[in-house]
Amino acid sequence: MKTKSSYCRTALALSCAALATVLATPQASAQNCIGGGMASILQVSPGTAHVGDTVTVTALGVGVVGNVCSVDRGESYLIYPNGVTTPVFTHQYQTNYSLVSGTLGQSKFCIPTPADASCRAVPLTYVIQASDVNRSYSFTTPRGSGFVINGVAKVIQFLAASDAFTIPTGLGQIAQLQGGSAPQPVVIVTPSITVTKQCVSTCTPFGQPILFSGTVCNNGDDALFGVTVTDNPPATIVFSTTTSFGTNSFPAAGGGRLLPGECVNYTGSYNPAGSGAALCGPFTDQIIASGTDSSLDPAFVPKTVRATNSATCHVSTAPAITLTKDCFKTGSPGVRSLVPGDTYNETFVVCNAGNVPLTGVVIHDNKNGINSNITIGSLAIGQCVTNNQGPFSTTGLGCLPITDTATATGNNLCPADATCPSLLSVTSAPVSCTVTITCPPKICVTKEVVCELPTGCANNWSHFATGAKTLDNSQCPSFCYRVRVTNCGQDTLTNVTVVDNVLSLAACNFPTTLAINQTVECIVAGVVHCDNVTNTVTANGVGVSSGIHVSTNDTAAVVVIPIDITCRETVNGVSFTQIPCDGQAHLITNAVEVCNTGSLPLSDITIFAPDIVALGGDCTNVANLRLSLNPGECTNIVLCVDAVTCPTTCGIAFASHIDITATVDQTKTNVCSWTRNSSNQVVRVTASTSCEASVGCIQPNACRTTGGGRQDAPDLTYPDDVRYVTHGG
Known part of the structure; x- marks a missing residue:
């Protein structure tokens, strides 16, 4: 049964027993003892600890206060914070003991030693588990004494529980079961620390120190001392001297205190080790924050907690390359005017103008249309290299200025980084230099031809064009001619003339003088050709300085190809058939055979058959027919089937006339297929034909x-x- 002392909850069971002494004031006669006053004795150390720490039992026993009933057949049990109570004998630390109350009471100890003979061995150390905290549990002795432990936040609880029978001392008094307990709490602290880390710059310029920052926080429930951070690789770290609470100063070098919930900021920097590609990054380094808790409990075991975090800092690169180029007469720097047979030299200066080393640097030089590569190698930041080339001959290079163009390329030493995009290779702006060779005058002329379209002249000028015409030459293709005359020498031209052996160029008004590089153009449109033709244009001029007469010519050719189409209309397979003149309807199959007898593919072949369409029904579908035929290809088309009845006069039952037109299939050929009509409009060249068929009536023989x-x-x-x-x- 439970007594008042069963509900006593103090740190030491001995104190509980003393309290029971006060409560057990004698009230009965000398012949009857007072029940109660029995207590378990339990003390553990340390009184403050962490999950995972070991707690040691430092006092364990049982006692009874004075002036109450003595007890015998006592049993005592030790229950650990995990609340496990079975098998019960493993928890029994004293058995079959007697306690004499008397005036002062009596206690029997297992710890400290020497142990009473009633003691049994039980584990005296216990490792704290996380599930022990705030645990509620109950224990009932084998004889039915019940004890309850109610969970307390951030506390684990041991329990020493005892029961025994009172020894009767008076008349009529009987032995009764009484119990006593000693719960022993241990406060659980949970130190914890967090740390953040981030790069100050998302992209740090190549070769510059890596800067980072972060925050250290005490997210546990007790103060942390000696709080600091270390970085790998080693870095210079400085703490803010003011924490988040604002009332707690913090050493700039670290090692300060953080209260629960308090944070402090820090900054750091380091120079990446190595050189060259080792500085390309990205750089991932780990920060470690640590702090140690403390307690006034002398048996408390301080715990150091740590937290890690990392940040990957990327490196930005800005590669750049420049190139300069000079060319001059060999042995005469600055002189760029040459005569045929002279030689010249070239000088290049290529520089790394970026913030990252360049590899694979090459100068790409185009000299007279020929490309060549000049290998430079690697360039450090800011480094320039001069390269000399030549001498080069001018023999056979013609009479034009010689302009050499060059660019320089180089590769970024660092690989691609998606976070800090940068060019993997760079190209300098093109540079060029020119040497001038004095040459005789020259005149150039070109003659080109294109199709004339309704919108004007086409733009695919060339020296050759093909057109389509009708077989009877009633429609012939129309063309545009373009003549360009240019002073392509190094001397002004005078007495310039431009003439054509076929076309009249009178309307072109070509000038009689052409400056160097001057070009004059003339377009003659609406030239219709029914036959193949080749035109030649001739240009002449005289050099003003040299007095040399120059002449040149150019040609343009046109080929004309005929298109043609034929047809044969049939009724029941023939051009003319007869049906009985008997007043009855007779079925007639109307068909037409169309043939492409020309030399070009035809499309948009259209059948105009008003007589058949007038029959109605399916015969109206003829109006929607469109055909395409390749050269030499024929097709037979059943237009419709209709019932025809002879008139009472027994004359012609049905007569049909079909007109067919076709144009060049532009999806299969690009020949010119436009002409000028009588109104001088540009229209399509169209082939046409017609055919007829009829149905006659025959009277019966008498x-x-x-x-x-x-x-x-x-x-x-x-x-x-x-x-x-x-x-x-």
Whole structure:
């Protein structure tokens, strides 16, 4: 059964027993003892600890206060914070003991030693588990004494529980079961620390120190001392001297205190080790924050907690390259005017103008249309290299200025980084230099031809064009001609003339003088050709300085190809057929055969058959027919089937006239297929043809019989199904 001392909850069971002494004031006669006053004795150390720490039992026993009933057959049990109570004998630390109350009471200890003979061995150390904190549990002795432990936040609880029978001392008094307990709490602290880290710059310029910052926070429930951070690789770290609470100063070098929930900021920097590609990054380094808790409990075991974090800092590069170039007469720097046979030299200066070393630097030089590569190698930041080339001959290079163009390329030493995008290779601005060779005058002329379109001249000028015409030359292709005359020498031209052996260029008004590089253009449109033709234009001029006469010519050719189409219309397979003139409807199949008899593919072949369309029904579909035919290809088209009846006059039952037109299939050929009509409009070259078919009526042959009666068909009757006549005639 439970007594008042069963509910006592103090740190030491001995204090509980003393309290029971006060409560157990004698009230009965000398012949009867007072029940109660029994207590378990339990003390553990340390009183403050962490999950995972070991707690040691430092006092363990049982006692009874004075002036109460003595007890015997006592049993005592030790329950650990995990609340496990079975098997019960493993928790029993004293058994079958007696306690004499007397005036002062009596205690029997297992710890400290020497241990009473009633003691049994039980584990005296316990490793704290996280699940022990705030645990509620209960324990009932084998004889039915019950004890309850209610969970307390951030506390674990040991329990020493005992029960025994009172020893009767008076008349009528009987032995009763009484118990006593000693719960022993241990406060659990949970130190914890966090740290953040981030790069100050998302992209640090190549070769510059890496800067980072972060925050250290005490997110545990007790103060941390000696708080600091270390970085790998080693870095210079400086703390803010003011924490988040604002009332706690913090050493700039670290090692300060953080209260629960308090934070402090820090900054750091380091120079990446190595050189060259080792400085390309990205650089990932780890920060470690640490702090140690403390307690006034002398048996407390301080715990150092750590937290890690890392940041990856990327490196930005800005590669750049420059190039200069000079060319001059060999042995005469600055002189760029040459005569045929002279030689010249070239000088290049290439520089790394970026913030990162360049590798694979090459100068790409184009000299007279020929590309060459000059290997430079690697360039450090800010480094320049001079390269000399030559001498180069001018023999056979013509009469134009010699302009050499060059660029320089180099590769970024560092690989691609998606966080800090940069060019993997760079190219300098193109540079050029020119040496001038004095040459004789020269005149250039070009003659080109294109198709004329409704919108004007096409733009695919060339020296050759093909056109389409009708077979009878009624429609011939129309062309545009372009003549360009240029002073392509190094001397002004005078007495310039431009003439053509076919075309009249009078309207072009070409000037009689052409400056160096001057070009004059003339376009003649609406030139219709029905036959193949080749035109030649001739340009002449005289050099003003040299007095040399120059002349040149150019040609343009046109080929004209005929297109043609034929047709044959049929009724029941022939151009003319007959049906009986009997007042009955007879089925007629209307068809037409169309053939491409020209030399070019045709499309948009259109059948105009108004007589057939007028028949109605399916015959109206003829209006929607469109065909395409390759050269030499024919097609037979059934237009429709209709019922035809002879007129009473037995003349023509049906007559049809078909007109067919076609144009060049521009999806299969690009020949010029436009012409100028009588109104001088640009229209398509169109081939056409026509054909006819008709259905006639035939009257039945007359027949006569000399008497009535059955007659044989078909010789003597008409129609055939007539078998009897009633009289001759």
